[in-house]
Amino acid sequence: MAVVPKINVGDDYREKYGFFDPEKFTFKAKRGLTPEVVKEISWMKSEPEWMTKFRLRSLEIFRKKPMPNWGADLSHIDFENIFYFLRASEKPGKTWDEVPADVKRTFDRLGIPEAERKFLAGVSAQYESEVVYHSLHKELSDKGVIFLDTDSGLREHPELFKEYFGTVIPPADNKFSALNSAVWSGGSFIYVPKGVRVDIPLQAYFRINAENMGQFERTLIICDEGSFVHYIEGCTAPMYTTDSLHSAVVEIIVKKGARCRYTTIQNWSTNVYNLVTKRAVAYADATMEWVDGNLGSQVTMKYPSVYMMEPGAKGDVLSVAFAGKGQHQDAGAKMVHVAPNTTSTITSKSISKAGGRTTYRGLVKVYPQAENCKSFVKCDALLLDAESRSDTYPYNEVEAENVTLGHEATVSKVSDEQLFYLMSRGIPLAEAETMIVNGFIEPFTKELPLEYAVELNRLIQLEMEGSVG
């Protein structure tokens, strides 16, 4: 029984996840990128002068920086053919009633169950380029927790915002962080005060819904000393015929003794370039956890990183990538041990199918003063057929003494024995395969809140459908 699954992720995307609402925009920027467009964005948002300047400076950097020549093929991105700013309604809604009906419809289609909504501490939904709905549970605001879209964050908390914005990922970090810094719009701004634990995950749903439109959200999370927050972003995007670009920047500051978990399930349509810079700095005894799932997109380049600045800091990346036909998931992690007695773990699971390609690219860097560090990297790749591909590029740069470094990598195929076993119990081939794949990523799935775990398993099932033995 040769198992040669066939899948064409994308062709039936509209039926699978797709939903289109007529475009209704109060403002639509011109295609292409000029200082005028950047100034217009900043003007539309009534931003302070420092931000306008920051954007213009970032645009300069973006223009000077060459395209990265390592990693995935980015040569097909046409920066002149992208809208850099759109917004669906005049300003973010404060209550559910104020949210436009078509946006609500989108939420319905995203399947946010009614029962779940009441558990949501706040729903921040990025529709088009800007957050249109934002609710903050009273309990949270009583505790002093700030959970806003990033534009509102800048307006309402200018001092706090300016203190941290751009400090973790400067515009000059890379070409796409420069681009984001020039044209960013939306995203989440979160501040958790000292000692406050946010027990309910803060969630944001967002999606792209305009042809040829870029999405450049910017998220800034500050966890003050001894605090805890779990932030979740999940998104699905409808299919379009021309290339889309998603280039986000996520900056996180985890102060002494605090813990932050950032969970993502991304399922961009298979024409999207998903180029995201995510970085956290963790101070003494602080813990940063990235839980990152990448299913969709044509190309993903994403390497969540943790800079462990002070003793006792911990970094953790747990990621899953699924590449179907025509997809390249180039993902991994970066752990930078700046201080002694810091620990990091990277667990990467990837699945390639129907000629899809996954790449693990990771860096563990240990500075000379960072003695007694520990780092463990585990990469498991699952190939579903002979046409698919998986590569592993683990880089270690260790300059300190007494460092414990572990690395484990496996590449496996869905075994005939496992398939036979499940099938001998009456389970059809396609379902058996899906079960095995879901089992493979179970270490990831079990870290997700139940509703996300269910959704992820369902997405895997949809991706696996149409496979023929």
Place this chain on the structure above:
Amino acid sequence: MADLEIRDLRVSVEGREILKGVSLDVSKGEVHAVMGPNGSGKSTLSQTLLGHPGYKVEGGRVRFKGQDILELTPDARSRLGLFLALQYPIVVPGITMNNFLRTALNAHRGYDGKDKSKSVSPKEFRTLVEPYLETLRIDRTFLSRYINEGFSGGEKKRAEILQMAVLQPEMAVLDETDSGLDIDSIKYVSEAINKMRGPELGVLMITHYTRILQFIKPDYVHVMVAGQVVESGGAEVADRLEREGYAQWGEEVA
């Protein structure tokens, strides 16, 4: 006509002929023991009956309930009422026993994720599973563990019989279910199988040793040597085997 008819079955593995024309008739309500030394082709027979892709049928036929099954995929054979308890159960990480059992049962019911009325309800599932958890001395927490992951040899074999109990096959092939089992596990496993025995179940019990036959009394005993059935009879065949070993047939066939 027997419910399971195996006629002149010839099977090769990696180009080597292992079964050299095996014929057997097993009907529901009967328990058949197939005994043989290592390498006689017993496991090849059991794996072939369920359609393992590594075993190539070179000739002969197998009919189950009047239907030619050699062209059917393993899952279709299972849904038709065949079951195989594996000699070496497979580890499948990340899938709980609970999920596995329910998915398998739903597949047998024809539940395709749409018509909820076809899916097994939690209550019904409990009713099916619980008595056998008890008989097999399996702790309930077992159901939330991943398929065979970290199971002891005995737990794996008992888990196979639990699967059989849930799926309620009409014809069960038990491939050396007794091998590697301590005496307690043999008792529990036998107790569970005897509990299922009845006019609606046929059993083809493959074993190397006569020990399990003390607990599960076969109606028929077949001796298989070098890919052929060399003797068939009642329980007395096992008695003779117990006294004299396989050597008598070994010489004959060689």
